[in-house]
Amino acid sequence: MKRRLLVKTRNVKNFVDLMNNLIDKSSEVPKMGLVYGDPGLGKTKTAIWWAGINDAVYVRAQNKMTSHGILEKVVEELGEAPSKKSTDLMKQCIAHLRLNPQIIIIDEVDYLIGQSKTIETLRDLHDLTGAPVVLIGMQEAKTKLGKFRHLYDRISEIVEFKPFSKEDMETIVDELSEIKITDEAKDIFFERTNRFRQTIKGISTLENLAKTNGLNKIDVKQVKGLKIEQ
Ligand SMILES: Nc1ncnc2c1ncn2[C@@H]1O[C@H](COP(=O)(O)OP(=O)(O)OP(=O)(O)O)[C@@H](O)[C@H]1O
Ligand SMILES: [Mg+2]
Numbered sequence: 310m311k312r313r314l315l316v317k318t319r320n321v322k323n324f325v326d327l328m329n330n331l332i333d334k335s336s337e338v339p340k341m342g343l344v345y346g347d348p349g350l351g352k353t354k355t356a357i358w359w360a361g362i363n364d365a366v367y368v369r370a371q372n373k374m375t376s377h378g379i380l381e382k383v384v385e386e387l388g389e390a391p392s393k394k395s396t397d398l399m400k401q402c403i404a405h406l407r408l409n410p411q412i413i414i415i416d417e418v419d420y421l422i423g424q425s426k427t428i429e430t431l432r433d434l435h436d437l438t439g440a441p442v443v444l445i446g447m448q449e450a451k452t453k454l455g456k457f458r459h460l461y462d463r464i465s466e467i468v469e470f471k472p473f474s475k476e477d478m479e480t481i482v483d484e485l486s487e488i489k490i491t492d493e494a495k496d497i498f499f500e501r502t503n504r505f506r507q508t509i510k511g512i513s514t515l516e517n518l519a520k521t522n523g524l525n526k527i528d529v530k531q532v533k534g535l536k537i538e539q
Contacts, residue, residue, distance in 0.1 A: 310513050315358045316484050318477040320346075320470045324355045327466045328363070328412065331441040339463035340441035345450045346470030349504060352445050356414050365412040370420040376430035379421060383413060383434070399433060406438035418446040422453045432460050473503045481505070486512045488519050489526040497532045507537055 315321060324344060331340045344352055353369075360367035368382040380398040384391040387405045392398050406413075413434065421427040435442040444450070444464075451469075455461050473481070478499045482490060490498065502508050514535060515527045524531070 310509070310516060311485050311487055313484055315354065316477075316481050318351070318480060319474060320351055320468075320477075321355050323468045323470075324359065327468045328359060328443070330466050331412070331443070334465065336439070339435070339465050341435050341460070341463040342441065342443035342466040342468075343451060343454065343464050344443060344445045344468050344470065345448060347448050347472070349506070350470040350472065351505065352470050353416055356416055356443075356445055360412075360414055363412070365414055367414045367416065369416040370418055372420050374420055374427070376421075376424070376427045379415070379427060380430060380434075387411075399430075399437065402434060403437050406440045410440060412441045412443065414443045414445065416445045418444040419450050419453070422446070422450065422457075425457070428454075428457045428460050432463065435463060473505070473508075475499055478503065478508070481508055482512065485509070486516065488516050488524075490515070490532075491526060491528050494527050494529050494532045497529060498535075501532075501535070501537050511535055511537060 327342050327344065331342050334340050344356070346352060357367055359365065366383060366386045368379070368386055370379055377395045377398065380395060380402065381391045384398055384401050384405075387402070389401055389405060392401060415421070415431070418431075421431065431442060431444070434440070444454070446454075451467070454464070479495065482495060482498070498511060502511055515531055518524070518531055519527055
């Protein structure tokens with residue numbers, strides 16, 4: 310199995326486009342982004358990868374986190390010692406980001422939705438620092454955020470992470486598998502799995518099978534015999 314940090318699936322490409330669109334917007338346009346979708350589709354993985362190569366701030370919200378708590382995390386990620394008071398934390402964000410503009414990515418935003426105080430803080434973070442703020446959440450996040458008009462109106466880019474398409478599965482298999490898998494075998498494999506972890510396990514099992522049996526390609530027979538945990 311080839312070790313790749315990230316496979317460039319459709320979701321990954323859409324994420325990159327969203328980020329570039331936000332960066333390209335003129336200063337009068339609000340620069341909040343929303344990325345949402347079902348679990349396990351790679352939202353977190355993609356965000357951390359993108360933040361790493363683009364020097365963005367990535368923070369993950371936690372259960373019952375207050376607006377103070379999220380600001381504290383952002384300040385820490387900016388590399389500063391967090392102040393005690395919330396108003397000072399916001400001042401730290403403003404001072405730091407005005408001098409060194411960085412995109413802020415907040416993952417698991419579902420934990421912050423529900424308290425109007427945290428929603429206001431996210432809005433302030435965007436309005437007062439001028440930094441693009443990207444929120445990542447679950448499928449329901451979009452509907453829930455829609456109820457907060459003042460925040461929702463600032464969201465100018467939205468991407469939904471979708472289950473892998475056949476094309477994505479091709480990309481994943483081609484990028485990760487070291488052994489050739491015939492087109493017929495791929496078709497059967499894709500009918501049986503479309504989740505990343507299952508796919509990785511499947512490829513690895515098929516590779517081992519090929520190795521022990523001295524096969525130079527994987528065909529229908531091997532894929533049919535593959536056990537896939539649901
Ligand atoms: N394009 C990809 N390239 C490499 N690995 C991926 C890709 N997409 C998903 N994965 C893998 O799938 C698994 C789930 O991804 P991740 O945790 O990022 O999903 P998520 O959408 O953030 O889920 P949740 O909503 O539960 O937070 C991870 O182990 C990750 O490594
Ligand atoms: Mg996640």
